[in-house]
Amino acid sequence: MTLPIEKLREWMAAEGVAAFYAPTSDPHGSEYLPAHFQFRKWLTGFTGSAGTAVVTQTEAALWTDSRYWLQAEEELRGSGIILMKEGEPGVPETDEWICRHTSPGDVIAADGSTLMIPERDMLADLGRTLRLTPPEVTDSLWEGRPPLPNGKIRVQNPIYTSKTAAEKLAAIRNDLRRYAPDCSGSILLNELADAAWLLNLRGGDVDYNPVFLAYLYVGQTETALFVDDNKLTDEARESLRTAEVSVLPYDETRNFVLKKIAEEGCIAIARTMNSMMVEGLVADKDYITTSPVEHLRAKKDEGEIAGMREAMLRDGVALVRFRRWLDEAVTQGGQTEMSIDRKLTALRAEQKGFEGLSFGTIAGYGPHGAIVHYEANEASSAALQPKGLLLLDSGAQYDCGTTDITRTIALGPLTDEERHVYTLVLKGHIALSQMQFPKGTTGLQLDTAARMNMWRCGYDFGHGTGHGVGSHLCCHEGPHQIRKNLRGCTMVPFEEGMVVTNEPGIYVAGKFGVRIENILLTVPAGKTDFGDFLKFETLTLCPIDTAAIERSIINKDEIAWLNDYHRTVREKLLPLLTDNADREWLIKATNELD
Numbered sequence: 001m002t003l004p005i006e007k008l009r010e011w012m013a014a015e016g017v018a019a020f021y022a023p024t025s026d027p028h029g030s031e032y033l034p035a036h037f038q039f040r041k042w043l044t045g046f047t048g049s050a051g052t053a054v055v056t057q058t059e060a061a062l063w064t065d066s067r068y069w070l071q072a073e074e075e076l077r078g079s080g081i082i083l084m085k086e087g088e089p090g091v092p093e094t095d096e097w098i099c100r101h102t103s104p105g106d107v108i109a110a111d112g113s114t115l116m117i118p119e120r121d122m123l124a125d126l127g128r129t130l131r132l133t134p135p136e137v138t139d140s141l142w143e144g145r146p147p148l149p150n151g152k153i154r155v156q157n158p159i160y161t162s163k164t165a166a167e168k169l170a171a172i173r174n175d176l177r178r179y180a181p182d183c184s185g186s187i188l189l190n191e192l193a194d195a196a197w198l199l200n201l202r203g204g205d206v207d208y209n210p211v212f213l214a215y216l217y218v219g220q221t222e223t224a225l226f227v228d229d230n231k232l233t234d235e236a237r238e239s240l241r242t243a244e245v246s247v248l249p250y251d252e253t254r255n256f257v258l259k260k261i262a263e264e265g266c267i268a269i270a271r272t273m274n275s276m277m278v279e280g281l282v283a284d285k286d287y288i289t290t291s292p293v294e295h296l297r298a299k300k301d302e303g304e305i306a307g308m309r310e311a312m313l314r315d316g317v318a319l320v321r322f323r324r325w326l327d328e329a330v331t332q333g334g335q336t337e338m339s340i341d342r343k344l345t346a347l348r349a350e351q352k353g354f355e356g357l358s359f360g361t362i363a364g365y366g367p368h369g370a371i372v373h374y375e376a377n378e379a380s381s382a383a384l385q386p387k388g389l390l391l392l393d394s395g396a397q398y399d400c401g402t403t404d405i406t407r408t409i410a411l412g413p414l415t416d417e418e419r420h421v422y423t424l425v426l427k428g429h430i431a432l433s434q435m436q437f438p439k440g441t442t443g444l445q446l447d448t449a450a451r452m453n454m455w456r457c458g459y460d461f462g463h464g465t466g467h468g469v470g471s472h473l474c475c476h477e478g479p480h481q482i483r484k485n486l487r488g489c490t491m492v493p494f495e496e497g498m499v500v501t502n503e504p505g506i507y508v509a510g511k512f513g514v515r516i517e518n519i520l521l522t523v524p525a526g527k528t529d530f531g532d533f534l535k536f537e538t539l540t541l542c543p544i545d546t547a548a549i550e551r552s553i554i555n556k557d558e559i560a561w562l563n564d565y566h567r568t569v570r571e572k573l574l575p576l577l578t579d580n581a582d583r584e585w586l587i588k589a590t591n592e593l594d
Helices: 003-015 039-044 066-076 094-101 117-124 135-141 165-179 192-199 234-242 250-264 293-298 302-332 337-349 366-370 416-433 443-456 556-576 580-589
Strands: 019-022 052-056 060-064 082-085 107-111 129-133 187-189 215-218 223-226 245-248 268-270 354-357 362-365 389-394 396-398 405-410 436-438 466-468 477-482 499-502 505-508 512-515 518-528 531-538
Touching: 003 039, 003 052, 003 107, 003 135, 019 039, 019 094, 039 052, 052 094, 060 066, 066 082, 094 117, 107 117, 107 135, 117 129, 165 192, 165 215, 165 234, 165 293, 187 192, 192 215, 192 293, 215 250, 223 250, 234 245, 245 250, 293 477, 302 337, 302 396, 302 405, 302 518, 302 556, 302 580, 337 354, 337 362, 337 389, 362 366, 366 389, 366 505, 366 512, 389 512, 405 416, 405 512, 416 443, 416 499, 416 505, 416 512, 416 518, 416 531, 416 556, 443 477, 477 499, 499 531, 556 580
Parallel strands: 019 107, 060 082, 107 129, 187 268, 223 245
Antiparallel strands: 019 052, 052 060, 187 215, 215 223, 354 396, 362 389, 389 405, 436 531, 466 477, 466 499, 499 518, 505 512, 518 531
16 A cells, blocks of 8 residues: 555544545646645556546545546556446446445535535535545645646737736626626636636646636626735736736635625625535525626637637648658657657747647557547557557647647558548548538537438547637536537537537547547528528638548549648648748648549
8 A cells, every 4th residue: 555545544543433435636726736736646546647546544545537447557557446447337436435335424625726626516415425625735744745837827929819817807797687686796717728718818737738826706896816926027017007906815715705705795706616615604595696707718719710820821831741650660660658758849939939739748649549639658658660550649838829620630540440540530630620500509419410421321529529629728618528429518509709629530449540620610601581691610720641641532622622631731830931942742632632
């Protein structure tokens, strides 16, 4: 058993705790966690980015999804921790397992500052006693705990946003009068992207996302940012002063909330809040609401769209240079999934305004491509060979925008099955790209376009077809999604200015995977007697591999779309390429199909 778990059990025994629940989370519900909040990683030794651990006095278990099963088996070996493979038949959910290993009335503990409200409600419904521990308990257990991140907070370039912070705050206040009329038209926000977007600030506290640790209170007459003041640049501090935003200490947020409730009777709290922030509030469920910010930032303004276009140009140049290099490197041999990731990152880093990746690169060769969110490591990184398919899903953060692109690349000869599946995915990608639809259409309705061709042949995929993308913010953004499942996110109507990915795929277990992804912008398509219509404009600029196409099943309309897209890619990127070899590769890769 690991030393951290032994230490936790000593504390549990002294405190009368039967089970401790440790999610992968921070106080803000972030997708990527600063090291300071990676308690589950410290506790179990499992380094994957997703997982939940539960510890009792005699048992310890860790739940994670199929991306991490091999990694978890290796990292948990000899620890005494049971690996629970999420989604496998017979594997219990965390709540079921807790009920099996505890008795009614037993105390279940969790760090309240990193336990999100939905998980709190799940644990509270088990017939046990839920105890939310303060962060100080985690501090006492975790010797050498990394400090809170201290990345500098800077002002977003005003070229890439058309609205000032004051204008955005005014719009939110107007919405709050409708969203939270019983809570004095005020709200406490904890999603890091909300504060960054509203205040036109960006930070460096979280990997892949240019955000900073903060809470933001927005009232009708007062706005307060709870943040470490030392992280603010002079320009950021002046920007906040201009927007009439006061700056208060990060750890004073809860006291401020209690004070405001005492003064005003109620303030709204975003549904994504951690449990500690609402602990002890009378009828706290009455306070919980959906943040109105997410919908506003989903509709990109002119400056944000201009920034995204610029990001696609920079990324496109890096991608073309990479693809030309890859063709040569695979033939020469010696490349692996991890080495090509490093090369692509290095080429992106040469571009103006590059700040880092927007998520961990997925480079899956052959059978690894069939693992939807595969992450190569030193043990698993496969050597590339001049045959078969490489699935490469990657993205970057530039000071002007965020990118996310997937290309499936033929490294050499392909099987008939590989060509057939590749072409079905391409047909789905094109069908969604070509969609014209009435205003008010949802992602649930649009999803079928990407799947109908593969459905006819008996194929499907389990992940969503598209997600929103932030403007120099988080790569994964809501509230809208394109997917086949009936959820709140799939019932959000598409509107002009919304950005969404288009990423259908097919994954043949043990053989290969195919996914093709571009970012789309929702634009007007005109008005008819039947109302206003919308369509998609493709923003991503990178050739789609035509060598893998099964020509017998692709039609003239689809070929015309592909030729038009490649014409645009060539026209926009060719003037930006200075190396003749890169230019020649791009011309060849975008040649028209007949």
